[in-house]
Amino acid sequence: MVTTGENLVAQREVLHFDLASYLNEKQQLVEAALDSSLSITCPKKIYEAMRYSLLAGGKRLRPILCLTTCELMGGTNEIALPTACALEMIHTMSLIHDDLPAMDNDDYRRGKLTNHKVYGEDIAILAGDGLLAYAFEYAATQTRNVAPHNLITVLARLGRTVGAAGLVGGQVLDLESEGQDDISVDTLKFIHTHKTGALLETSVVSGAILAGASEEEVQRLSQYAQNIGLAFQIVDDILDVTSTKEELGKTSGKDLRDQKVTYPSLWGLEESKRQAQNLVIGAITELIPYGAKADPLRAIANFIVTRKN
């Protein structure tokens, strides 16, 4: 923990805010929306596989960020919920595909067997494809009371975020970097800004765009999101070293065994924690113009560096 003035201010400002209740309330909203977004029809197996991973729990951080910025910019939960669900569908799809034997070859995710361990590789690939496609269909057909050009902007951003300029590009560089011991901080940052950061940024920004935020406000929230995105990844790397499988809900210590270059392996644990904390301070600084209205975003930023899984 650093003890700069900004940090003390940031800490004090969120003391009043009950983040646990806030997250819990939004999470229930998201869980209900996800559950009703996808019913099982023929062929049953694919819908079951899609639901298995989509409803496997998790923090639902991305949809919650979307709902939160939409409210901050004067919108409602209702107008943001379809996009919030789409963000979680996209996130789930990327986890299913990343876990495949041809990729990271993981057996557990969120404390449960990975999709391909339950349904087989073929169905897991198709469940990912299905969720990705459905994300666009769902946001495009279910969004109400949003200016059509704003919805198109959001759909375009969702596409960019998953593709080679986002998640896919980050995963490719991640796969290429595995087993190499001369990965630079720049490469690591590229991987993470694409693999984790891009979707978090789109989560934050899409809620604001749906609510009709100005370009300046979108830029400000982008910066907030980029900071918490990188902090999130640094903390992920830290937790992989410091947590047990039970705490993490997935295999821990895996980065070390896979000889993956991580922030702790480049910077050491203490410096990694300090960098994450500084990024969060930068994120919170962006929120000053919004006063108390931005307390949820402040608290979420702090939560990212203090979370245990």
Added chain:
Amino acid sequence: MVTTGENLVAQREVLHFDLASYLNEKQQLVEAALDSSLSITCPKKIYEAMRYSLLAGGKRLRPILCLTTCELMGGTNEIALPTACALEMIHTMSLIHDDLPAMDNDDYRRGKLTNHKVYGEDIAILAGDGLLAYAFEYAATQTRNVAPHNLITVLARLGRTVGAAGLVGGQVLDLESEGQDDISVDTLKFIHTHKTGALLETSVVSGAILAGASEEEVQRLSQYAQNIGLAFQIVDDILDVTSTKEELGKTSGKDLRDQKVTYPSLWGLEESKRQAQNLVIGAITELIPYGAKADPLRAIANFIVTRKN
């Protein structure tokens, strides 16, 4: 060949139309648009893999259908080209994933090694994901002079067409049916209306929607598309039996070796040809109100039953 009155009319109407020149002109337009749609940036490997399959040739039937119905409904090539490219990106993505070892395990496609044989399974999965995501980004960002709500309708249809209610659902039932010898015609039709028909239908319909076609016109073109979609698949099955690998550009006789149930295996070759021909006549009947303006669609319908690969 049947010799009903409708068929003779259909045949005569397209005699005047030079389909080869028409397809050639549109194909060049599509090839150029696809080539410029996707440039290579970092990480190079994924963009190369995406371009490898996207620019591997093929008839470009889906984008051409989109351009053709857009023109029929009074629109221009320009307003339909981004969606036309998106349709081909989606089609290419489905081919890359279907060819994977965990699915149909094919080594050749369009006379070239399949994506995973060149780039590896991990990159092939990601190249498919990247193309699917980019299809939405590209159509959403590049489409000009289209009413935003019509573009949203098209994006929603693209999503539905790929997902569990379309391509993905068809592929799941196809995988489940492999090796089973008691597949009904209904199951086979479900597979094909989802796996092949859905994307052809969306190709036809999206061009019309972009041009601002009425609901009634969209319905009429849907029916045309459903007919040629099923005819296309029946002819595909026929060609797998009657063609060589060189004619087909992919492994031939594969359905038989894989013990796949096909139309020829259910109906025999002659009856399959007759059914395909009848579907084409039905498709052409839908075009009567459009007179000579619909000659390209008539000729394309006829081409589907007479093609050699």
